[in-house]
Amino acid sequence: MALALENVSKHFGSLVAIKNLSLSFDVGSIYSIIGPNGAGKSTVVNMIAGSYSVTSGTIRLGNTALNKLPKHRIARLGVARTYQNLRLFDAMTVLENLEVCFFPQAWPGLLTGAKRMGKAERLAICRACLERFHLSDVAESLAGDLPYGRQKMLELARAFVTEAPIVLLDEPAAGLNHTETKDMAAMIASLKRADRAIILVEHDMDMVMSISDRIDVLNYGELLCSGTPELVRTNEKVQEAYLGTTEELDDIRKLAQSRRAQGGLRTNAGLVRH
Numbered sequence: 262m263a264l265a266l267e268n269v270s271k272h273f274g275s276l277v278a279i280k281n282l283s284l285s286f287d288v289g290s291i292y293s294i295i296g297p298n299g300a301g302k303s304t305v306v307n308m309i310a311g312s313y314s315v316t317s318g319t320i321r322l323g324n325t326a327l328n329k330l331p332k333h334r335i336a337r338l339g340v341a342r343t344y345q346n347l348r349l350f351d352a353m354t355v356l357e358n359l360e361v362c363f364f365p366q367a368w369p370g371l372l373t374g375a376k377r378m379g380k381a382e383r384l385a386i387c388r389a390c391l392e393r394f395h396l397s398d399v400a401e402s403l404a405g406d407l408p409y410g411r412q413k414m415l416e417l418a419r420a421f422v423t424e425a426p427i428v429l430l431d432e433p434a435a436g437l438n439h440t441e442t443k444d445m446a447a448m449i450a451s452l453k454r455a456d457r458a459i460i461l462v463e464h465d466m467d468m469v470m471s472i473s474d475r476i477d478v479l480n481y482g483e484l485l486c487s488g489t490p491e492l493v494r495t496n497e498k499v500q501e502a503y504l505g506t507t508e509e510l511d512d513i514r515k516l517a518q519s520r521r522a523q524g525g526l527r528t529n530a531g532l533v534r535h
């Protein structure tokens with residue numbers, strides 16, 4: 262099943278968050294969308310999942326235009342997602358957090374392309390999923406009581422439990438330490454399947470470079486560059502978008518040197534656009 266954005270734009274009042282963006286994704290691959298803060302990455306995820314309407318253009322899943330559909334219908338069609346900020350049900354158990362994914366109408370905006378099934382079958386699937394994501398030991402714990410790293414893993418599990426063909430992951434490694442990030446990368450890589458497209462938004466470049474088949478770089482809502490990790494790593498425009506031009510970098514270095522001489526420099530602010 263293929264997902265395509267055709268000339269999609271998104272305006273928030275006078276702000277153009279996404280401008281004429283065309284991208285297509287097919288099952289069988291891991292895609293990463295990267296770009297500086299505010300580039301429009303989450304907006305793309307939110308438009309595909311139906312959390313944001315598109316201002317113009319079309320988003321298609323196979324032959325179906327998703328634009329006008331409510332998000333629970335998009336979920337039913339097979340689009341699952343995680344959120345940039347955790348959205349677990351803290352007062353429910355880990356197991357229950359998976360079970361709710363089978364009721365997208367009851368939890369609009371959540372996940373799933375799930376078929377209808379009985380409770381026993383549903384529970385068996387959820388328990389197998391917990392095993393897969395190394396969460397079986399906390400199945401009956403409240404999600405809110407888990408350490409943050411395991412909450413992120415639970416959020417990931419929720420996006421996969423219904424076997425949706427399109428899975429959108431918005432910053433699964435945000436806030437994780439080095440070891441947790443490596444575990445998360447290995448887990449996501451292991452979830453690649455011929456009948457599934459994984460679309461990853463992520464700032465951790467080690468993760469992105471190591472597991473992506475294609476990387477799409479956004480800058481100010483436009484596609485800056487698209488290609489293999491190797492191509493993107495060496496692309497000059499990408500380096501500029503992240504780090505500034507050579508001249509800007511020189512200026513920053515000079516500033517850093519003079520501040521250091523005064524004993525005052527603490528941060529590398531300016532290297533990341535906010």
Ligand SMILES: Nc1ncnc2c1ncn2[C@@H]1O[C@H](COP(=O)(O)OP(=O)(O)OP(=O)(O)O)[C@@H](O)[C@H]1O
Nearest residue numbers: 273276278296297298299300301302303304305345
């Ligand atoms: N609901 C909204 N209302 C108004 N402006 C928004 C809204 N959502 C996003 N924006 C704006 O759209 C632009 C793109 O935001 P978006 O969240 O998609 O960026 P991002 O690439 O995900 O950034 P980050 O890496 O910080 O998560 C930003 O300028 C942001 O302020």
Ligand SMILES: [Mg+2]
Nearest residue numbers: 302303304345
């Ligand atoms: Mg974002």
